[in-house]
Each structure stands twice: as structure tokens, then as C-alpha cells.
């Protein structure tokens with residue numbers, strides 16, 4: 001990464017989207033056209049228009065319609081090498097030392113839009129969705145609350161990245177409100193379950209990676225190969241109804257307590273942009289089986305925060321954590337996902353699981369922050385919460401920063417609507 005490169009599109013010092021980022025998304029432009037877009041600072045760039053004008057000549061997308069679809073699936077399916085070529089070309093066009101487009105002022109209004117004038121859409125049509133459970137602090141906290149504090153981690157946890165197959169149809173983009181889900185709730189003082197809107201609506205602060213590769217049934221991806229199959233990452237809010245979850249999850253895991261909606265940030269930040277922020281993860285003890293062993297830095301130093309914003313008032317940050325705390329890294333997750341021969345496709349989504357850190361204030365869910373409802377959190381408007389209330393908005397933000405280079409994801413925001 002060239003730290004000193006600047007763009008001729010003005011970019012605030014603390015922007016998540018300097019020219020070193022170049023993320024990808026889908027937007028409705030001011031003329032109501034749907035377009036594949038990138039972003040520098042607060043400027044959104046119409047990639048299809050750039051392609052039509054010949055700016056991607058000699059790249060993998062020249063003369064194709066990958067930017068003229070309802071989502072980025074065809075583009076992402078080109079594979080990591082080709083999409084990296086396109087990303088490098090975008091960085092070149094918008095480099096302050098490049099005049100190809102900079103001097104063609106009359107083209108700017110057709111290609112470049114203020115982020116305030118566009119509406120961001122779901123960037124991909126998700127294929128399959130897996131949710132892991134890879135934060136040791138989160139798994140330990142949940143184990144303490146729901147099972148035995150002395151044996152909080154189940155025996156398998158340090159040997160494999162525990163996960164389950166989730167629901168892809170209800171993954172939505174930031175800004176999509178979600179109705180409070182209803183379901184079966186079993187209380188201790190009643191022998192039978194009740195049917196009710198959840199009283200324990202929670203968020204889960206997660207990140208997710210999106211695949212760009214395809215494998216055949218029977219094949220597996222090694223830890224070394226894994227990142228070649230990953231296009232990029234997003235923030236991920238895995239909304240959860242804890243009371244419904246507690247009753248339904250035995251013995252096959254979460255079901256309707258999770259599938260009513262999960263929310264992603266609109267900008268997919270590429271693995272190439274994140275490469276600069278590699279770091280080592282927690283030491284894995286005992287030693288893992290050979291197919292999960294890895295070399296080098298496989299974790300990423302990405303600062304994360306969660307905030308609650310009640311209607312008509314300011315937000316309160318309720319958690320600050322970091323993606324680097326993940327016990328199981330993304331390469332291990334994908335290697336494990338495919339070790340049985342399960343095939344993968346471009347635009348599958350793999351979420352990390354709730355990211356909790358070791359310090360107080362770094363828990364990634366209200367379940368942990370308020371310790372199962374026993375320890376309310378005070379908000380700046382004078383109210384308190386143990387779980388989310390109707391009209392609350394839940395916000396997750398994330399960015400990586402090193403040597404004055406900041407690569408961010410923006411935010412994912414989810415408003416809670418009353419039960420339907």
C-alpha cells in the first residue's frame with residue numbers, strides 16, 4: 001500500500017474511504033439508475049459509466065456488463081486477481097497525479113456523486129450463509145451464563161471453529177428496519193411456552209467475509225489457499241431474540257431467533273485493502289489438527305464499536321472491541337467449512353460470530369454487556385437498556401488504522417420496528 005498517495009477527489013483526514021480503500025457497493029444514483037459503485041471520501045463513483053467511457057480498457061471488465069447488474073455477483077465471481085486489477089485501475093484514475101479524468105471536467109457530473117445523493121443497496125445476492133462462533137471471550141461468556149461457569153467452553157471449542165448454517169434470504173443492507181420478531185418463549189414460572197413478541201431483542205457485533213471463488217463437491221480449500229477465495233469483508237449485525245433462542249436452540253442450534261434478519265454494511269472492503277492491517281491472533285492451545293494449522297499473520301487489526309440510538313436523541317456507544325481478538329481466523333474458518341467436501345460459491349457470506357474482547361466494555365452483545373439482563377446499561381438520554389426497545393437504532397462501525405492510513409467500513413444501522 002502506498003501511504004502517501006492522494007486523490008484529486010477531496011477526502012477528509014479521518015475518512016474511512018481514502019484512495020487506499022476503494023471498496024465496492026451497489027447504489028441508486030440521483031437519476032434513479034442502478035449502478036455498481038466505488039467510493040473515495042464522500043464521493044461515489046459510477047463504475048458502469050467509467051467502463052462505458054473506456055476507462056477500464058485492458059482490464060478484466062472491459063466490454064462486459066458486470067457493472068450493469070442488480071448486484072456485484074458477476075463482478076465478484078471474476079475472481080480475486082481480476083477484481084484486484086479493476087481496483088488498482090480505479091486508484092490510478094483518481095490519483096492526484098493522473099489527469100485522464102481529472103481534467104475532463106464535463107464528465108465529472110455523470111460519474112461522480114455526493115454520497116448524500118445516492119441510496120446504497122444490498123451489494124450482493126447472498127448465496128449460502130454460515131455463522132461462526134469464533135470469539136473465545138464471547139463463547140466463554142455465553143457458556144458461563146447458560147451452562148456451567150466452571151466448564152464454560154464446550155470440549156470441541158478449541159479444536160474446531162464451531163458454526164451453523166444460517167438463513168441467507170433475510171440478510172439485508174444497512175438502513176433496512178426490522179420488525180421485532182415473535183415466537184415461542186418459555187419462562188421458568190410457566191410449564192408451557194407462550195407466543196409473544198420477543199422481550200429480549202439483541203444485536204451481535206460481527207464481521208463477515210464474502211467469497212469470490214467456487215469449488216466442486218468433494219474438494220476442500222486449505223488454510224494457505226483460503227484468502228484467494230475471499231473477496232472482502234463487511235460489518236455484520238446478527239440480530240438475535242434471546243428468549244426465543246433459549247427455548248428453541250437445543251439440540252440443533254439457533255433457528256427462528258436469528259433468521260428474522262441480519263444486516264450488513266453496504267461497502268465491501270477488499271482483502272487487498274485490509275492486507276496492510278494483518279496481525280497475530282490469540283495463541284491456540286492445544287495445538288490444532290494439521291488441516292487447521294497456519295503460518296504468518298492471519299488476523300486483522302480492525303477497531304469496532306457498537307452504539308444504541310434511541311429515537312430523537314443522541315447515540316450512546318455501548319461497546320468497543322477489535323476483530324483481532326478472534327480465536328479462529330478467516331482462513332481457518334474457510335478451511336474448516338470445506339474440509340468435508342462441501343462446495344462453496346461466489347458471494348457466500350461467512351460471519352465471524354459475536355466479537356467480544358477481554359476488557360470490560362468490549363463485549364459484542366447486550367446479552368453480555370448487561371449480563372443476561374441483570375446489569376442495565378445507562379444511555380446518555382437518561383434511560384437504560386437491558387435489551388433493545390422499539391424505535392431504537394443499533395449502529396456498528398469499524399475501521400483499521402496504522403501509520404496515518406485509515407481504512408474503514410462506514411457503518412451498519414438497524415432500526416427496530418414494533419412487532420407486526
Ligand code: CA
Pocket residue numbers: 131204206238353354
Ligand atoms: Ca451470530
